[in-house]
Amino acid sequence: xxxxxxxxxxxxxxxxxxxxxxxxxxxxxxxxxxxxxxxxxxxxxxxxxxxxxxxxxxxxxxxxxxxxxxxxxxxxxxxxxxxxxxxxxxxxxxxxxxxxxxxxxxxxxxxxxxxxxxxxxxxxxxxxxxxxxxxxxxxxxxxxxxxxxxxxxxxxxxxxxxxxxxxxxxxxxxxxxxxxxx
Numbered sequence: 001x002x003x004x005x006x007x008x009x010x011x012x013x014x015x016x017x018x019x020x021x022x023x024x025x026x027x028x029x030x031x032x033x034x035x036x037x038x039x040x041x042x043x044x045x046x047x048x049x050x051x052x053x054x055x056x057x058x059x060x061x062x063x064x065x066x067x068x069x070x071x072x073x074x075x076x077x078x079x080x081x082x083x084x085x086x087x088x089x090x091x092x093x094x095x096x097x098x099x100x101x102x103x104x105x106x107x108x109x110x111x112x113x114x115x116x117x118x119x120x121x122x123x124x125x126x127x128x129x130x131x132x133x134x135x136x137x138x139x140x141x142x143x144x145x146x147x148x149x150x151x152x153x154x155x156x157x158x159x160x161x162x163x164x165x166x167x168x169x170x171x172x173x174x175x176x177x178x179x180x181x182x
Contacts, residue, residue, distance in 0.1 A: 017075045023068030030061035087129040089168040090160050092138055094125070097176030099142070105175060107140040130169065136160040138171040 048054045092107045107126045130136060141155040156173035163170045 013075050013078060016071055020068040020071035020075065023064045023071065025068075027061040027064035027068065030064070086132050088132045088134075089166075090128045090130045090136060090138065091125045091166070091168050091170045092128075092140060092160075093170070093172040094140055094156070095174040095176050097174065099144075099176055103142055105140060105142045107138065134160070134162060134169055136169055138173075140171075140173060140175060142175050 094105065094107075096103065096105070105126070107128065136159070137157060138160050139155065139157040141153045143151045144154045145152040154175050156175060158171060158173060160169035160171040162168075
C-alpha cells in the first residue's frame with residue numbers, strides 16, 4: 001500500500017473512531033438526562049435486556065451506545081500495532097583455515113530466533129541483528145566431512161562480548177581444519 005493509501009486508511013479509521021466516541025457519549029448523555037421515549041400511541045417504550053429484565057428507558061440511546069462500542073471494536077481490530085525493538089549487531093569473526101571457499105558456515109545466537117546461514121566468501125564476518133541488551137552466546141558450526149553416512153560438524157561456541165566502540169556484540173572463533181582441538 002502506498003503512503004497516501006495508508007494515510008487515507010488512518011484518516012477513515014480516525015473518523016470512525018470519532019463517530020463511535022460521539023455515539024457512546026451521546027447515548028450515555030441521553031440516559032443520564034432520562035428522557036423517556038413514547039411511541040405514536042403515547043405508550044412509554046420498553047426494552048428487554050437479557051439477564052437484566054425490562055427497562056422503561058430511552059432505548060435509542062442504548063442502540064447508540066452499542067453502535068459506538070461496535071464501531072470502536074471494529075476500528076481496534078483493524079489497527080496493526082508494530083513494536084520497535086532496539087537491536088545491536090553481533091559480529092562473528094571466524095577463521096576458516098583450510099576450508100574450501102564455498103563451505104557453508106552456520107552461525108546462530110541464542111535465543112534460536114537469530115539464525116544466519118551463509119557461504120564463506122570473505123573475512124568480513126557474519127552480521128546478525130539482535131535485541132539489546134544481551135548477553136548472547138554464539139554457536140557456529142559447519143560440516144567438515146561425512147562418517148558412517150552422517151555429517152561431521154566442527155562446532156565452536158562462546159559468549160559474545162559488548163564492544164562499546166562499535167556498539168555491537170562481538171565473537172571470534174576458529175572453524176578451520178588447522179586446529180581441531182579447540
